[in-house]
């Protein structure tokens with residue numbers, strides 16, 4: 001069978017890994033010019049890989065498969081096992097109990113941190129493995145612009161059109177344009193999407209969270225705040241760096257850490273889940289507007305930086321004190337996030353930080369830093385049974401949000417194809 005795989009990201013890697021010994025002819029279309037230059041995602045930046053039943057996606061993925069995925073990525077690093085940063089969040093029961101006492105829901109998971117720099121080696125080693133397989137044909141610089149689903153299946157790039165028996169789409173969140181085109185042709189593939197997570201990137205000196213960083217590397221916590229909205233920590237980066245994330249017409253914030261270069265600060269996101277109900281059905285626009293508003297206030301192409309103390313008092317930040325931002329100073333202005341955030345978002349963030357301070361004194365220091373906006377969009381959940389022969393895997397399917405789950409999704413789909421052929 002002739003199969004097109006669109007996107008060479010985490011889910012595509014899982015798919016190719018399982019298909020390695022099959023007879024199927026597989027063509028891989030990737031819009032980037034090579035394995036390194038594509039849009040940012042966890043497989044190209046930071047690379048924290050988790051094993052957890054409680055986060056990472058909405059699929060029920062066996063711990064055994066998750067363990068195999070993690071071991072596969074670790075086997076592609078250049079460093080010995082004992083040099084990989086890792087953690088086991090809330091394996092320490094007294095820490096679990098302490099957070100629980102104050103209303104938090106601690107999320108258990110195991111982590112390994114590869115680092116942005118080391119990911120390049122990992123990707124190169126994976127590509128070297130796949131590019132020697134005679135049935136695998138890589139097409140870089142080949143953005144798929146459309147797929148004809150009536151004429152099974154014409155896959156179109158700007159230059160050429162190819163015909164396939166099966167199409168697997170693993171284009172991640174950066175491939176939303178292609179997904180939108182498929183949805184327009186067959187709206188019934190959408191199952192649901194009513195959520196966006198909005199918030200800030202928090203940055204503080206390492207020593208305040210040293211115990212947590214050493215004990216767990218990443219601490220995942222959820223809290224039902226006084227607004228009734230759920231808030232959570234996301235993507236903790238000990239000795240890390242705050243960065244901006246570029247969308248087509250706005251900029252948000254994010255964070256990452258490297259294996260070798262280290263800063264004096266830890267950063268993590270505090271995200272508030274905004275869950276909408278009918279008739280509103282466009283959470284992506286809602287999140288985008290708020291992110292754009294912070295850019296408008298900050299001046300084109302910049303984000304807002306504010307101290308926690310000023311955020312709490314609704315005052316514009318004019319001066320920083322003890323914490324030095326790791327974000328490049330051309331990328332932010334000192335400002336007031338209260339001019340952009342809805343009250344429910346602000347109140348939820350304040351409640352989260354004040355409650356966290358009860359367990360980790362120093363979290364609510366007035367000179368700790370907040371950058372806005374950080375946004376996590378959720379793709380529409382798609383149904384793979386509506387267009388026979390066409391399947392979505394990974395984040396673009398709406399069912400995964402992590403390297404482990406996306407890779408496992410690719411593996412599971414490949415297993416189904418192998419069973420049925």
Ligand SMILES: Cc1cc2nc3c(=O)[nH]c(=O)nc-3n(C[C@H](O)[C@H](O)[C@H](O)COP(=O)(O)OP(=O)(O)OC[C@H]3O[C@@H](n4cnc5c(N)ncnc54)[C@H](O)[C@@H]3O)c2cc1C
Pocket residue numbers: 006007008009010011012029030031032038039040041042043045046047048049050142143144145170171172173174175176178245254393394395396400401402403404406407
């Ligand atoms: C900044 C950032 C940091 C993250 N950090 C982590 C982390 O540390 N740990 C973690 O578990 N998760 C992390 N994530 C989430 C994680 O990266 C994703 O869940 C995972 O990579 C999803 O895999 P995927 O295959 O669905 O998409 P991706 O890995 O994004 O791959 C999609 C691929 O498709 C290509 N593509 C897109 N459109 C087209 C097209 N039309 N034609 C051809 N090719 C196309 C893209 O160039 C890309 O190579 C992070 C995400 C971001 C944005």
